[in-house]
Every structure is written in structure tokens, then in C-alpha cells.
Amino acid sequence: MAAPPLIILAGPTAVGKTNTALLLARAINAEIINADSVQVYKGLDIGSAKPAEQELALVRHYLLNVCEAHESMDAGIFVKLAGEAIDAITARGKNVLVVGGTGLYIKALLFGLAAVPAINPALRDELRLKLEQQGLASLRDMLAELDPEGAVRIRFNDKQRTMRALEVVLQTGHPLAYFYQSQVKKALYPYLLWGLELPRGELKERIAVRSRQMWQNGLLAEVEGLMAGGLDPKAPALSSLGYRQALAVALGQMNNDEALAQMINRTQAYAKRQVTWFKKMDGIKWVNPEKWEDMVEPSRDFLQTQSRKTIK
RNA sequence: GCCGGGGUAGCUCAGUAGGUAGAGCAACGGACUGAAAAUCCGUGUGUCGACGGUUCAAUUCCGCCCCCCGGCA
Numbered sequence: 001m002a003a004p005p006l007i008i009l010a011g012p013t014a015v016g017k018t019n020t021a022l023l024l025a026r027a028i029n030a031e032i033i034n035a036d037s038v039q040v041y042k043g044l045d046i047g048s049a050k051p052a053e054q055e056l057a058l059v060r061h062y063l064l065n066v067c068e069a070h071e072s073m074d075a076g077i078f079v080k081l082a083g084e085a086i087d088a089i090t091a092r093g094k095n096v097l098v099v100g101g102t103g104l105y106i107k108a109l110l111f112g113l114a115a116v117p118a119i120n121p122a123l124r125d126e127l128r129l130k131l132e133q134q135g136l137a138s139l140r141d142m143l144a145e146l147d148p149e150g151a152v153r154i155r156f157n158d159k160q161r162t163m164r165a166l167e168v169v170l171q172t173g174h175p176l177a178y179f180y181q182s183q184v185k186k187a188l189y190p191y192l193l194w195g196l197e198l199p200r201g202e203l204k205e206r207i208a209v210r211s212r213q214m215w216q217n218g219l220l221a222e223v224e225g226l227m228a229g230g231l232d233p234k235a236p237a238l239s240s241l242g243y244r245q246a247l248a249v250a251l252g253q254m255n256n257d258e259a260l261a262q263m264i265n266r267t268q269a270y271a272k273r274q275v276t277w278f279k280k281m282d283g284i285k286w287v288n289p290e291k292w293e294d295m296v297e298p299s300r301d302f303l304q305t306q307s308r309k310t311i312k
Numbered sequence: 313g314c315c316g317g318g319g320u321a322g323c324u325c326a327g328u329a330g331g332u333a334g335a336g337c338a339a340c341g342g343a344c345u346g347a348a349a350a351u352c353c354g355u356g357u358g359u360c361g362a363c364g365g366u367u368c369a370a371u372u373c374c375g376c377c378c379c380c381c382g383g384c385a
Binding site: 013036037038047048072073074075076077078079101102103104105107108111112113114116118119124154155156157158159160161162163164168176179180183235236237239240241242243244265266267269270272273274276277 | 337338339340341342343344345346347348349350351352353
């Protein structure tokens with residue numbers, strides 16, 4: 001069976017993806033797959049700007065709340081779950097609308113990931129402990145020995161990529177580059193990519209307003225509740241924007257004002273990184289959310305053309 | 313009014329035994345292959361509070377003035 005066509009709606013945080021997605025989905029008979037790396041977690045609702053009940057009732061959503069807050073989501077799991085959701089939506093006779101701001105997830109879905117086996121969690125914990133106790137330099141030494149090419153390619157201070165390279169070579173005996181080689185780089189689905197955009201100043205203002213709202217709506221209480229439920233403060237989910245700052249307040253390391261100010265700053269910087277990422281994606285078409293109707297006809301045309309191809 | 317402390321990058325502050333200045337944060341640009349809302353990388357001209365004086369040369373020394381923060385009145 002041929003891969004079904006995907007309509008993708010990307011864009012920076014707070015640009016208005018949720019609302020625009022609902023309008024577009026209804027206009028093109030689509031259901032929505034979430035491609036946001038924080039909305040996948042259960043219990044992280046306020047700070048992740050998860051769609052509200054009423055919104056979820058309008059269009060069926062997939063990949064929200066698919067993992068526990070103490071678990072660790074990753075691009076590989078995302079691709080697998082998204083693939084299942086695409087099949088389910090197609091089987092229901094609906095079109096697929098992928099919506100989100102996580103560039104890596106969208107890229108991984110469209111172009112696939114290198115075939116690296118899943119890493120044993122115990123190994124990962126061991127490396128994290130080593131980083132904590134012996135410092136990054138000791139991990140770099142290990143990497144230089146086991147994967148010299150990777151040690152050159154990965155920036156010296158990049159602890160996250162250093163650990164990734166290490167866990168792969170330790171478990172599989174092959175450096176990451178070995179897996180990259182065998183990867184076929186072409187789109188796995190036909191796709192139409194929309195990017196939502198607003199003028200920088202306007203987007204920043206929306207981020208500030210929304211962050212204050214999240215704080216007022218109980219972001220701190222949400223985090224305290226998660227901790228009361230036994231969530232480890234080191235859980236990856238809590239390192240995300242807003243949650244990290246609320247956690248610092250809960251632990252008495254920061255006051256409310258500092259936390260909110262930092263949340264706003266970091267979120268604005270994040271929005272910029274998102275735009276940097278999406279700008280270089282092939283074929284992206286930028287649209288102001290107010291002009292969402294401009295997306296409807298081209299999207300329908302695209303879906304129709306693709307379905308004709310499939311029939312032939 | 314008097315006595316201290318201070319006025320240097322958007323913010324917090326270093327510094328220059330006189331040769332026009334630099335960190336952190338912010339900002340701006342970029343990277344990104346299973347934690348990605350993560351993790352990293354790059355970019356520093358600013359009347360050195362104002363005016364005058366000394367000097368080849370003053371943000372730095374001297375004089376005067378203005379402003380901020382303490383304390384005393």
C-alpha cells in the first residue's frame with residue numbers, strides 16, 4: 001500500500017497552531033497528529049498549551065498523552081506511534097494533518113531515522129551517573145577512544161550528543177556514523193508543509209502574554225502535583241520550558257518573578273530556534289494564521305492529486 | 313545641607329599606575345539523526361553622567377555641576 005499524503009502544519013510556539021489546525025482539519029476532512037514533544041506527556045497540560053476538552057471534541061487528535069511524565073519520549077517512539085496513527089486515520093477514511101513545533105519529530109517522520117537499536121535504559125542511566133560524578137571530560141575521553149570520528153564531529157561541550165554517541169557505540173559496538181551510512185534519505189510520505197508565521201515582535205508579545213496566563217492558571221501547582229505524585233525532578237519532561245522554571249520555584253531556587261521572566265525569555269529564544277529549523281525545510285510555505293483559509297484550496301488540491309496517483 | 317558609596321553595552325557589574333574598554337545575562341545569527349520545549353556554536357563602537365582644566369593624549373588626574381543609593385541632620 002502506498003504511503004498516504006500528509007499535510008503538515010508547523011511553526012513556532014504560541015503562533016496559533018492549535019486553533020488554526022482545528023479550522024484547517026475541518027475544512028479538509030482531516031484528523032490531527034500531534035508533533036509536539038511535550039504535549040505527548042500525561043499531566044503536563046497547562047505548560048504545554050495542550051488543546052482543551054472542547055477543542056479535542058471538535059476533531060480527533062492522536063499522540064497526546066501517550067506517555068507517563070516519568071517516562072522518556074524520543075524521536076524513535078514518536079515515529080513509530082505516528083505511523084500507527086497515520087494508518088488508523090487512513091483506515092477511517094480521513095486525511096492526515098500533522099501539527100507541531102518539534103522540528104526533529106517532523107523531520108524524522110518524513111525522512112526516517114537511522115536504524116539504531118533501542119538503547120538499554122540501564123546503560124543510559126550509567127552514563128548519566130558518570131557524567132554527574134566524573135564530569136564531561138571523562139565521557140569525552142571515552143568517546144575519543146571508542147568513536148574517534150564522532151569525537152571530532154560532536155562539539156566538545158555538547159554533553160547530550162556526546163552521551164548519545166557513547167551509548168550507541170557501547171551497546172552496538174558500532175559508531176553512530178555506521179548507522180547513518182546505511183540510511184536511505186528520501187521522503188517516506190508525499191507531504192505539503194505549511195509554516196505559520198507572525199512578525200517577531202507580535203510573536204514575542206503573545207509568548208509573554210501566554211506565559212503569564214499559564215502561571216496564573218496554575219503551572220506551579222501542576223508541577224507541585226506531579227512531584228507529590230512521586231515524579232523525579234530529573235525527569236526529562238520537567239526540563240522543558242516553563243516546567244523547568246516552575247520546578248525551580250517549587251524547590252525554592254527561584255522566586256515567582258524570576259521564574260516567569262526566565263520562562264518568557266527562554267520561550268522567545270526557543271521560538272527563534274524553531275523558525276531557524278523550519279526555514280531550511282524543503283518546500284515550506286509560510287502563512288499568517290489569520291489567513292488560514294489560504295491553505296485550504298492548495299491542501300485539497302494536493303490531497304486530490306496524491307489520491308489519483310495512488311489509484312493509478 | 314553634611315558624610316559616605318556610586319553613575320561604563322539593553323540589564324548587573326569589571327577595568328584602564330593616562331594611549332578611547334570587557335565579562336555574565338539579554339539581543340541577534342547559526343547548528344541539529346531516539347531527552348529536541350533538549351543540547352550546543354558564533355557575533356561586543358558603547359557621547360565610559362555633563363561641562364571646563366592639565367596633557368602630545370583624559371573614561372582614567374584636577375575643578376565644578378547634575379543624577380541615584382545609604383547614613384546624619
